[in-house]
Amino acid sequence: MQASIFAGKTAMYRYDEIDQRLVDERVVQFRDQTRRFLAGKLSEDDFRPLRLRNGLYIQRYAPMLRVAIPYGLLATRQLRTLAHIARKWDRGYGHFSTRQNIQFNWPKLEDVPDILAELAKVQMHAIQTSGNSVRNITTDHFAGIARDEIVDSFVWCELLRQWSTFHPEFSYLPRKFKIAVNGAEADRAATFLHDVGLHAVRDPRGTGSDGASPGGEIGFRVIVGGGMGRTPIIGHVINEFLPWPHLLTYLEAIFRVYNRYGRRDNIHKARIKILVKARTPEKFREEVEAEWAHLKDGPSTLTAEEVRRVEGRFTRPAYGKLAGDDAGHAARLAAEPAFAAWARRNVHPHKVPGYAAVTLSLKKTGVPPGDATADQMDAVADLADRYSLGELRVSHEQNLILADVRQSELHALWQAAKALGFATPNIGLLTNIICCPGGDFCSLANAKSIPVAQAIQERFDDLDYVYDIGELDLNISGCMNSCGHHHVGHIGILGVDKNGEEWYQISIGGNQGRTTPSPLLGKEGVPQSGGGGAALGKVIGPSFAREQIPDVIEQLIRVYLGRRESEEERFIDVVWRLGIDPFKEHVYGSHHQRQASRNRSLAAA
16 A cells, blocks of 8 residues: 555646636636726735736736746646747746746736636646745655655645645735655755755654555654745754654644734744744644644545545656666767766766656856746757656756656757757756846846856856866845845855945855755854754855956855865865855955955056
8 A cells, every 4th residue: 555655656747627627717717807907997906916826926027927837847738838928928938936936027917817828728827826825835856756765745745735725724824835845865855944844754663554664654754934035044843753644634733823823914024934933943833733633633634545546646657677777878978078077967866777867957158047948948848758758847946857868868868958058067066056037027136136147157167167166056046035045055145235236245054955964063153054954054244246246256166175175075065164254254355455456556547
């Protein structure tokens, strides 16, 4: 029984009659709401919550529509529909976001109902991509194929999607709510940085009830109160092992406590992280447990039958029986250094022998991170049909993943991806920048993000140098909302307003928790790590003008290269070992020296 529930290989989820009806009815409903607003029968105040609950924002220059890509999983027919929407109703491109969604920055308000109707034809929507409700649930982009997998997290994400969509009790929460699910041993979903993080674990107390499952029964570590934004906080574990049947009832208890005590008088203090901090994690845990006592074993308790029902709505990959290693692939790696470099950075292990996962990088120098044109989307859909069983994923690092590529076809895929501009071999490296749209589009932004990302990419366009630097996450946000996750970048850049001008604050030492960090020394200035290796960066000092940012990044890199004890020691390891002071002293010392030199030159002239 457990093997069929937890070890299945899922691909695309197929709507049932209820799913399709909900989406179709929402299109009709929003079409009428839009018609009434444009006719002057609904005020802006009345229309605002309606459009937000359908993913429609009003940005700096035009509306922005955020389309849901549940847990980042896309069929090629869906990607082709997104390309069609970009051509017909936008400006020929879309932006893949850090919540594994896609955003269109230029649709006309009157066209949005038609866009939603087109999405509904391919089982897509924009429901709850905004508003004070449960947002798109994110997960590991290697779900279903990772060698360290405990459960296939797609199934559990889908269970949560169905539970949370239009939930009558939790549709108007104090603030937006973000959930991440991780089904593998390594945390590739940043679970400690979400309102609720769920990390699959095995009960260490023995074998499962079937006597066969290694390590014991399946359950979830429940993490609450994490998040970035104005007040970055690493989440707290409030339940080390929650047996899987109780997942929904325990979440209901969390949501009820949040609904009861979460602040609604101040938008900046309304997130659950503020509530958990104010009440203390221990008190919050007690309140959740007390509420759960009334819900445990109730109607929302999951059964094996229900899990199988959802699992059965996913199609199955048709894997071939392949050899574990392809001799031709090894020969091509030896013969072509460029191919070998790409394979080293962009090709990832697969649980099925003879297959690999491939990251198509959306971080080519000169292109806004996360952007793809309509033509590129169509071409990627063709690649996924040809090489990856008709499916692809969106990562929270704003790249695209082909999950099921035969090892023997990696070289051909590389050549095709290179022609599209998607073969930049920089995954995990400095130029694989996470970046929000910033002031070029967003009305909330204090500063532009995209030009900063492009300037850094241009400065570090030498791949040999980037490889020598090694693993380094650089994240950029245009404001404190942290859509670019700057708090958890090894280097984070935040746009700030200074007397009406755009300036940028630099932090170092953040980590999203993908790997376990080196032990921290506890020195002053060193950010403290949370569970799973998650850590918040620390600001190094006063902000900089935009044109100074590439120099500042280069100075930080020079300190790292000069102080690392081996090539295996990462930038983040050196920051945690030394603290921020050596970096701060070098950056501001160099900055003041350059400024003094300029002043002397001006005086001499």
